[in-house]
Amino acid sequence: MSPSTERSADRSAAPTAVVTGASSGIGAATARRLAAEGYRTVLTARRAERIEALAAELTAAGHQALAHVLDVTDRPAVDAFADRLGPLAPGSVLVNNAGGALGLDPVATGDPADWRAMYEVNVLGVLNVTQALLPALVASGDGTVLVLTSTAGHGTYEGGAGYVAAKHGAHVLAETLRLEVCGQPVRVVEIAPGMVRTEEFSLTRFRGDAERADAVYAGVAEPLTAEDVADTVAWAVTRPPHVNVDLLVVRPRAQASNTKVHRER
Template identity: 50%
Template sequence: MTSTHEQSPKTAVVTGASTGIGEATARMLAHRGWTVYAVARRADRLEALAEGTGNIVAVPADITEDDDVARLLATATQGGGIDTLVNIAGGARGVDHIADAKTADWEWMYRVNVLGTMKVTRAFLPMLRAHGEGTILNLTSTAGLAGYEGGAGYNAAKFAERGMTQALRLEEVGNNIRVIEVLPGLVHTEEFSLNRLGDRSAAEKVYAGVEKPLTADDVAEVVVHSVALPHHVNLDEIVIRPVAQAANHKIIRSS
């Protein structure tokens, strides 16, 4: 891939595409005519997402594994390359205070949110540079803006991912790569709180009484809008919360 003219301007890799915001983003981009390489570990969910669309390519992969990332890059290269990388894969585990922190949970959060994002970005940077008008969007979190009790491990991972994103923007501006950060607050998705807490009733309590939490589609709409803007327009960072959430710790709930 050596010039912009050889590359479709609407081709993206979307990680974390088997559920939640990643799935909604892949679906929305495809609906708008993009070719999407949908990446996640669960092949069955990716195949269901791709079925009938014609422009979603399912790529089962673990973004923390070097061999899987290399295979993803090879698949995208064989398909003609991409101009947009959307790093959505991530997640949280546990709500322990630091005094009770579980090392395995912290290591998992750092590996997925930070190292996985780094590995995929590192792999695709040469392609995005060669394109001439590349875009990278990293989905972080308002957990990367302020710490909160019980959030230290996730805070640490998202602060790190946010710092990496800011550095990337500075490093790649000379290559005309646009770097966007979207930072969602309270989003009611199928699996995020369930994976974090391990119990469905506890997960539902996170959203209890909040009249209108964000949905995966709400966030995907912002992501898609950001990457679809003319390339010279860079929405550097976008914080998106429901109106009921004025800050991480300030949420209005009905009685």
């Protein structure tokens, strides 16, 4: 963090929203939405130029926003980030958004390296940041851990086993943590989006193959947008402190399940 970031990382009256994977898509949209709700946003991702530009955008709009380059799979870096962040004000939120999918291969031919990479970011990344920030969230007297999973964490589909397994892991992490912190002043919320069209998710999954990425949404008139999910996140975390939204599944109207999607011809 820069010197100005260090000064701003002190406890303040405004609650803090730490958003992982804030460089694009749902993460960036969530940061904008929570900034509008009055949170001091701390934007983390691996791409410095993206989060710095977003922090500048939010600051220019009159919001408190800080950018911090972070790889959630790097535990020493995560711990150092938490130490620099320091105490948190009541109402602060951790949004575990960093994640992603690689490939659409069947179990018989799936690349173990892809499976490992997906587990590292979708499960261990959530574990790293949650463990690092949980003490400060509890000490604040009113904290929230939010995990962005997926409908893939609640159902299977052919070709998706690696991603599905990882998101099931993230779901179980959130569910178990909720049991373990019961009685402490922290909520654990899981938001599980279905089909969301963002600029990078499917493109990353298919390693830059735009044709395959576009085919995912072919004929679907209105898939969810990043802003739809961000609105859902904001609603969940701004409920009164005694209200916990355990699990909220959000899909576009055209999607009834992971394998049932209406496509217009």
